[in-house]
Amino acid sequence: MKTAVIVFPGSNCDSDMFYAIKDGLGEDVSYVWHTETTLDDYDAIMIPGGFSYGDYLRSGAIARFSNIMPAVVKAAKAGKPILGVCNGFQVLLEAGLLPGAMLRNKELKFICQTTPLVVENNNTIFTKEYEDNEVIQVPIAHGEGNYFCDGRTLQQLEENNQVVFKYHSKNPNGSVADIAGIINEQGNVLGMMPHPERAVDDILGNKDGLRLFQSILKHWRESHAAVTS
Numbered sequence: 001m002k003t004a005v006i007v008f009p010g011s012n013c014d015s016d017m018f019y020a021i022k023d024g025l026g027e028d029v030s031y032v033w034h035t036e037t038t039l040d041d042y043d044a045i046m047i048p049g050g051f052s053y054g055d056y057l058r059s060g061a062i063a064r065f066s067n068i069m070p071a072v073v074k075a076a077k078a079g080k081p082i083l084g085v086c087n088g089f090q091v092l093l094e095a096g097l098l099p100g101a102m103l104r105n106k107e108l109k110f111i112c113q114t115t116p117l118v119v120e121n122n123n124t125i126f127t128k129e130y131e132d133n134e135v136i137q138v139p140i141a142h143g144e145g146n147y148f149c150d151g152r153t154l155q156q157l158e159e160n161n162q163v164v165f166k167y168h169s170k171n172p173n174g175s176v177a178d179i180a181g182i183i184n185e186q187g188n189v190l191g192m193m194p195h196p197e198r199a200v201d202d203i204l205g206n207k208d209g210l211r212l213f214q215s216i217l218k219h220w221r222e223s224h225a226a227v228t229s
């Protein structure tokens, strides 16, 4: 599986994502600078965390107009797995690839801590390696993680099982319905505020994030085998 990690000016979790794929998963991975215009060579696309364009206007609002974004939209339409973590989630929202918007944390403070999450939907290409309703520990690190959408959108998200992760026991940022991560209707674009790439090795404290990447790889291997057999 060939994975692209998109890099914008101000991305700062690109190396974490790169090594989660390279060392954690043992798969081929490349950085792709935001001025590039194609992702055709890649099987999976990662949009990492950080402060793209300094979070000016709104987090992700400028990165969303980068040259690489039409290729991200094309990959999304083609059904390739696309994972946006933290600032990556914010970019996906701004690009309209996921519904809703991100507000500043309720307490108006940047929060950096390991946080328990519930796997609300383990029937996705990103979460097959988790148990349903499993509680996992994943770090968060954000100032704008207060996910918001209107009531109708929330109802649709809940009805379609598009809420993939919720905060468990304590909501750190005030997000609607304790949402920590959502997937698109097609099931191939996941945005989440917590950082699974920071939980892929015992030396980082835990490996609960690794199974997310293993799920993507398993899905890719299964669909690849189906195509070639």
Ligand SMILES: NC(=O)CC[C@H](N)C(=O)O
Binding pocket: 013, 048, 049, 050, 051, 052, 055, 059, 085, 086, 087, 088, 141, 142, 143, 144, 145
């Ligand atoms: N770690 C990150 O991606 C930070 C996200 C973001 N720019 C924020 O603070 O809200």
